Amino acid sequence: MAKILMKGNEAIAEAAIRAGGKHYFCYPITPQTEVAEYLARRMPEVDGVFLQGESEIAVGNMVFGAAATGKRVFTSSSSPGISLMQESLSYIAGAQLPVVILNVMRGGPGLGGILPAQSDYFQAVKGGGHGDYRIICLAPSTIQEAVDLTIEAFYIADKYRNPVMIIADGMIGQMMEPVEFPDEINEPELPPKTWAATGAKGREPNIIKSLYLDPLRLEDNSIVLYKKYEEVKKNEVRFENYKVNKKNKVLIVSYGTMARICQTVIDELEAEDISVGLFRPISLFPYPEAALKEEADRANIKTVLTVEMSMGQMVEDVERVVKGAKPVKFFGRTGGIVPTPDEVKEQIKYLLRSESAKG
Amino acid sequence: MEEQSKTIFDRPESLRDVVTHYCPGCTHGIIHRLVAEALDELGLRERTCGVAPVGCSVLCYNYYNCDFLEAPHGRAPALATGFKRLRPDMIVFTYQGDGDLASIGMAEIIHAANRGEKFTTIFVNNAIYGMTGGQMAPTTLEGQITSTCPNGRNLEDVGHPIRVSELLATLATPSYIERVSVHSPMHIIKAKRAIKKAFELQAENKCFTMIEVLSTCPTNWGITPGDSLDWVEKNLLAYYPLGVKKRPDQGDK
Amino acid sequence: MSQYEVTWAGFGGQGVMVAGQLLAYTGIAEGKQIVWIPSYGPEMRGGTAYCTVVVSDRRIGSPIIRFPQAAVVFNRPSFDKFTPTIKPGGLLVVNSSLIDVTTERDDLTEILVPANQMAMEAGSPKVVNIAMLGAFIGACEIVSLDNVKKTLEDKLGKKKDLLGINMKILQAGYDLAKNTIAGRATSES
Incomplete structure (x- = not known):
């Protein structure tokens, strides 16, 4: 069709x-x-x-x-x-x-x-x-x-x-x-x-x-x-990875509309030589726990950033799954404001700066 | 001489052979039976689905011998609507008390009636919440004492008792609405006739049908079963007049 | 082209949303990735109605476009609202029948289209949006004119009279944009 x-x-x-x-x-x-x-x-x-x-x-x-x-x-x-x-x-x-x-x-x-x-x-x-x-x-x-x-x-x-x-x-x-x-x-x-x-015809009710x-x-x-x-x-676990690879320093976790905005972020940062991957849960229950844990645990990942159109809800599941193995950060806007790619990019650059400042 | 004896009274097939949980003197048992008899006599049992309320009759699915759904408090007309819209070939009835239907479920019953949903509602009105232990209902009479109006229902405070049948009869959509009582054999016979009529109309796919049945609650009224029947006659009947409130051919009232 | 974004804006009844959709349909026919994003809610009732169309060769990420490459504006409030959002070097298509100003930005290609007059002359006040669509295509060629015509045939096939008027005004808008750009090229050289 x-x-x-x-x-x-x-x-x-x-x-x-x-x-x-x-x-x-x-x-x-x-x-x-x-x-x-x-x-x-x-x-x-x-x-x-x-x-x-x-x-x-x-x-x-x-x-x-x-x-x-x-x-x-x-x-x-x-x-x-x-x-x-x-x-x-x-x-x-x-x-x-x-x-x-x-x-x-x-x-x-x-x-x-x-x-x-x-x-x-x-x-x-x-x-x-x-x-x-x-x-x-x-x-x-x-x-x-x-x-x-x-x-x-x-x-x-x-x-x-x-x-x-x-x-x-x-x-x-x-x-x-x-x-x-x-x-x-x-x-x-x-x-x-x-x-x-x-x-109840021919059977119990x-x-x-x-x-x-x-x-x-x-x-x-x-x-x-x-x-x-x-x-x-x-x-019934469903998820999708976008540009997740061994060069990623940051792993974004985001779903729905927010996730596709993060794809734009990742494409644009790639052009600036900043490697970021996206883990996109498709099933929110059941949450893709094992898959997320595996990606977050990779040695190259320094920070896990959850991006939502909320004040921070799914991030609690991300923290639950990552179990403290990596810092889990949150960025979100809410009330009908959809974060722009630029806002998310700024957030990632800020995270990377503070990461390198820590040495 | 065995062949000369015949059964003249038995449990309707639409009721199961179980003991109910209803209190002594409660008329739910009579009303259950009248509904069951109507289903039997019209041969509807095998294509009937009941919808149980929340309240004393919450467990009525254990007593009827037909398919049943258990609704949230007051929502039986919404479940019945959904079910009947998908299965217009089946017979659907809700069985609801006064708290369930006239308080929390008032929106659902009014709109179901107004849409002319082709199911039957058995509305059991005993002017009190039974299951939760005797609180004021929308149908509690003026001055009637309950645990949440210990000085008697005060009209200034909570308004007048609602006459649901008359209220629904004001809707322009055709329906069959009748109020009956089961406090005497004569009234029981009339109640049976009304309930059967409602199911007949439903089987003809005619209109929304509701039979309001005045009922007793000796336990929460705090009087004997015998006195309860008198109380219905003296008090409930005075405020809730019996009779047909609306016929399908009547249209707007 | 990798990705092109255009905002269509005007007031209700000017066919702004439909113009955006015709572009979107044509993009699909050309095998491109498409997103059409409307404004919705209270904005639907009065004021400006607008939609943004993203035409892309690759998977489209963010559907939120704050700074498009182009804006096609049908009335003055839309001109005021969206002209400042266009990316430098971008395109502004203006309905000069209803907008009596031109942009002060010198980093845009501006095409003035007397769309209401053109529509009246063509015989239908309803085709203002098609004149604007034609001019937009003429100015940026993001999809081909022939394919837009096919989209119109597809959508209006049975209404032959209406189709004729639409085709005529689409071409007129297209030619106007081409001539405007060619004229500028001549005057600059």
Whole structure:
């Protein structure tokens, strides 16, 4: 199929349809409303379900109910709306249902702003709602990658019966890039969804719930989830290296839109004979721990610099993984400010100067 | 003489053969049975999915013999919406108490009703929070004592009790809404008729249907089961008049 | 060329975003890497609407372009806002129908396009953006004129009348830019 120019929000919406996510519930919020507008047009064409709910609280729970049918279900929102969906995400994770959620992050806290940010990392990766559960979290840095990851997300959600979040930002949502959709999607076969609520005909009733009043049963459920997340950690780690080599003095760790800005930084510094590599986590949960540790441990790396569109969230994972082997520094802007390549370059030069001053 | 005996009363197939956790004198058991009987009589059990609330009936999925979802507090209408939109061929009902439906879930029930979602809500109103131990509900009567209004509900402070059925009946979207009670055999027969009617309308894909059932809570009202039935008759009925509040052919009221 | 960045700016209804997209589509057809970045949010309602198009031979890193090589400005607020951001040696395409000043910068190539008049003469007030697109292509040749025409055919194929007007004004804008540059070259020599 030929490449077409698409806005990130629309491309992700189309990708959801291609992956069979033909059941979509939404509530408008900038900067992702184009997803809803696009699917309002498209869903009738593909015999899907489109419904605008009364709030993100309701939408999250509509998705919960819809996922119980065993069909592929999709929703999207942006930061404040995702906060309202945390209730349902906790229940959905507890009840082990597959759903795909898109978060087109904007600046916070509170109503914040509408410009791109990465300040929902903690919420997405460390929980968000109550209880011992995790959301599988994938962070694209181009629109093509957003399409590919969205398509994969539906399979991963089904495979693990767990929510999968595509975590983008306003930049990915709003900008246009050429994208290509696969002509057909070949997925490994999944087990039949015997857990779905399809009517108790000729079988015992299926109960989809997260309530276990007996603490031993509740602990059992948490252990089941824990084991599942261990499998996820084994199988679903995704990352990309950019110009990582033995000459690098600094290793940047950055994801999403911020990572591609860091690519520009690296290209420009290369021209100035300063060698910097980029480690880009694509899966934020599971975090690419072993791969990052390996790169950070290389003798040539003097400093690990985490760059985010936040006041410093993922950097806590980087510190956790690097375990003090190298100094871990942070640079970020937030509130909708996207750091420029020049700002990041300055930061790196400053780090190298202070490094050499130390001798 | 065995062939001359026949079963005239039995557990409906839509209920499981288990002991419930409900308190003595609570009418949840009766209401469960009426719903189960309606599902049986209409032959709907095998294509039904219930949605349980948070509250005393949180465990009702253990008592019904059909597929069930367990919703967050107040969100059963949202789950039912999502489910039914994807499976219009199935029968979906929510079973919700007054705290669940009329307080935390008010937005969800109003919008589901207003969209005309084709599911059935069984709204059990006993004017108090049962599971958490007797706190004031949106439907608690004026002067009624609960643990969070120990001097009785003060209208100046917290407003009037909400008549949910009348409220939903003001919506222009067609629906079937009726308030019934289960405090006497005659009322139980009428309640059964209303519940069955609601499921019939759903099976015809007609409209949103809600049956509000006035119910008891001897434990948290602090009176005997017998006195509770009288209390319903004397107090609840006075404020919450029984009857059909809206029919699908009625349109805007 | 390795990478070229151009900001398109004007007010809503002038077809600024579409002009940028036509450039982007043409770039894709030529096998180039493309990013089209809009302004969004409150800026969509009044004031200046703008987008930036990055056309590149290689993978595009930062989509945030503070200092583009070129700006195509459709109204005065856009002229004031974006002229100072253009890289030295860059290109400024000005809708001189609505902007009655010229830049004081002497390190830019400035092309004045009476786009509104041209559009009225061509028979449609809606093709202001195509006149500007033609002039931009004429001044920088970042994609070929023929390929822009193909993009227009692709997008407007069924609307033959509209396509004719678009083709005509695209060519007129292109020629105007070529003549402006050629004229300067003559006067300088």
